[in-house]
Amino acid sequence: MNNNNNGFTLIELLVTIAVAAILTSLAAPSFRSLLVNNDIRAESEAAKHLLKLARSEAIKRGGPVVVSSESDSWEDRWVMFVEDGAEANNYDAADTLIFEKSAPSIPITISAADSTESISFSSNGLVASRTGVSFYFCDPENVLSGRSVEITRAGQIFSQDIEAGSALCQ
Numbered sequence: 001m002n003n004n005n006n007g008f009t010l011i012e013l014l015v016t017i018a019v020a021a022i023l024t025s026l027a028a029p030s031f032r033s034l035l036v037n038n039d040i041r042a043e044s045e046a047a048k049h050l051l052k053l054a055r056s057e058a059i060k061r062g063g064p065v066v067v068s069s070e071s072d073s074w075e076d077r078w079v080m081f082v083e084d085g086a087e088a089n090n091y092d093a094a095d096t097l098i099f100e101k102s103a104p105s106i107p108i109t110i111s112a113a114d115s116t117e118s119i120s121f122s123s124n125g126l127v128a129s130r131t132g133v134s135f136y137f138c139d140p141e142n143v144l145s146g147r148s149v150e151i152t153r154a155g156q157i158f159s160q161d162i163e164a165g166s167a168l169c170q
Contacts, residue, residue: 036139039106044137044147044159047078047110050101051119051149051157054080057098058121064128065098066091068118074110074135076103083120090118109138109169125155136162138169 008016051067058065063082068091070077078101079091091097104110113134120128127133132153138146146162146169162168 033144036106036108036144039104040108040137040139040144040147043104043108043110044135044149046101047135047137048149048157048159050078050080050099051151053099054119055121055125055155055157058123059125062123064120064122066118066120072117074112075108077101107140109136109140111136111138119151121155127151127153127155129153136168138162138166139164142166142169 054065054067057080061082065080066083067078067080069075070079070091079097080099080101081091082096082098084094084096113136114131116129116133119133122128130153133151135149136146137149143164145164146166147159148162148168149157149159151157
């Protein structure tokens with residue numbers, strides 16, 4: 001009698017599941033790092049492009065264009081607008097909205113140096129503050145590398161990496 005059994009035994013199935021579980025548990029932390037690093041890079045690049053757009057809009061319109069957060073936290077939605085209302089550098093119903101950047105869909109820390117609440121570009125593309133502005137995009141646990149986006153007084157915008165554990169991300 002020819003007995004060809006094409007299935008798995010219970011022992012073979014349990015061993016396969018155990019090996020798969022071990023490999024998955026080893027890969028999960030590294031996969032999280034990959035996802036968070038990609039999200040930090042994407043958010044910093046989106047902010048950089050928004051700031052470049054605000055500078056070019058200010059030059060094109062011949063008047064100031066402001067970028068600010070909709071709330072007190074840069075981790076919320078960013079708005080770019082022409083200031084028409086009475087409240088300087090704060091977005092309200094009287095202002096002309098040009099563009100908005102939604103809040104990050106993942107938990108990352110976004111902060112500005114010197115508690116900057118808004119950035120205003122003048123008609124010649126300069127930043128309307130005495131110094132430049134820096135934004136820091138970081139892992140909430142500060143164990144992964146982050147990114148900074150910096151705007152010089154002259155309106156130049158560039159980004160660079162921040163080392164993991166840096167004081168800039170605390």
